[in-house]
């Protein structure tokens with residue numbers, strides 16, 4: 001009787017609709033754990049396959065997606081399935097063969113048949129991607145120079161991002177000089193590739209565009225600029241539309257290739273490989289490559305070694321965080337260009353309050369100027385405090401993972417490097433877990449982002465740390481007090 005019941009339960013939980021419901025619930029849970037961006041990028045690409053005994057198959061359309069999902073979410077998918085549906089004990093991640101295109105040049109396996117139901121979901125995905133790409137294309141302005149690449153590969157350059165509009169100070173003078181040199185003498189020895197790196201909103205894109213604009217202005221040179229993300233989507237789209245050769249040829253035909261935010265390619269092995277071959281082909285042919293990233297080549301762990309080595313072979317230039325003096329100079333230049341008078345004490349106030357990046361500084365100034373124009377009153381310190389109230393408040397409260405790591409390391413008297421080290425001794429591992437817990441509580445970072453900041457740990461490790469510290473805080477008042485004290489120090 002009991003056996004019959006459990007068989008019934010197993011059947012009920014393994015029929016198609018029960019599986020779909022389980023899968024939807026798992027997707028919801030993953031979405032809240034990993035955040036919207038990661039979810040859309042990876043989990044949403046998965047389609048549900050059949051259940052065979054106790055093994056559920058999940059499909060991904062490309063090898064690199066499959067490998068990435070397996071490495072990042074494999075264990076978590078398995079444990080969520082086990083929780084949601086006791087019939088499922090194992091999760092198998094497979095490449096959907098129908099989604100692949102026969103491509104002799106490519107490293108992906110050859111196409112073969114798959115299930116009809118599944119192939120329709122994949123072609124739906126392919127057309128969804130194509131539609132997204134079309135929408136993107138539609139929002140891209142038409143290039144105004146005949147020298148720009150006239151294919152669908154490159155994104156037009158922003159004409160405001162010139163060398164003249166770039167304010168130079170100690171933190172960016174070296175990068176500025178290197179960019180100027182490449183604009184004057186592209187592909188010269190020692191400057192190919194040019195690798196620009198630095199924190200968010202510090203002018204990397206601006207400098208790349210400035211190089212491109214100057215080269216185009218001088219004439220007869222083709223420049224292609226795109227983000228690494230766009231490179232990846234173009235690459236995938238070319239596979240889906242069987243136009244890889246065209247994609248490769250277009251890339252290899254440019255004189256200057258600029259790829260922004262290269263860190264996006266971390267973990268995307270097939271796209272990295274494609275980029276590596278493009279890189280070699282262009283450099284060997286005496287063309288210029290310019291790359292930007294948030295870290296130096298040697299710190300971009302997750303990129304293949306051979307690619308990192310090649311990226312570091314030319315000129316590597318760091319853009320440092322802004323100083324107060326540079327922020328003031330940037331504000332003065334932008335205020336002057338706007339034509340609206342802004343008193344020096346307002347500029348000083350902004351430069352003191354907004355220290356994170358130039359994009360935010362610029363945004364604050366633009367808001368003040370727009371407000372003054374709209375109400376027809378001059379900008380004053382009082383109006384600044386009022387207009388930017390919410391923005392300034394958000395700045396005051398913002399806590400970064402770096403600060404959390406520093407404070408926690410100081411508090412427990414451990415080395416800062418132990419926050420990302422592999423050491424497992426309790427004296428190090430517990431403070432690290434506390435720092436992860438505080439990062440989850442005090443920042444809006446997703447679990448994978450937090451994991452990356454702690455020595456590229458998996459998001460499940462972060463989740464475990466968060467749960468463990470919550471439990472311990474209930475059991476151990478001493479530990480709860482330490483954590484609360486740290487939270488208070490970080491928030492005040």
Ligand SMILES: Nc1ncnc2c1ncn2[C@@H]1O[C@H](COP(=O)(O)OP(=O)(O)OP(=O)(O)O)[C@@H](O)[C@H]1O
Nearest residue numbers: 165166167199200201202203204205206330358359
């Ligand atoms: N030194 C500078 N002088 C003038 N404007 C600057 C300077 N640095 C940055 N900016 C402006 O700040 C904004 C952000 O810069 P940009 O987009 O180049 O940053 P980024 O380093 O590429 O950031 P991300 O990491 O987000 O890609 C742009 O509007 C840019 O013009």
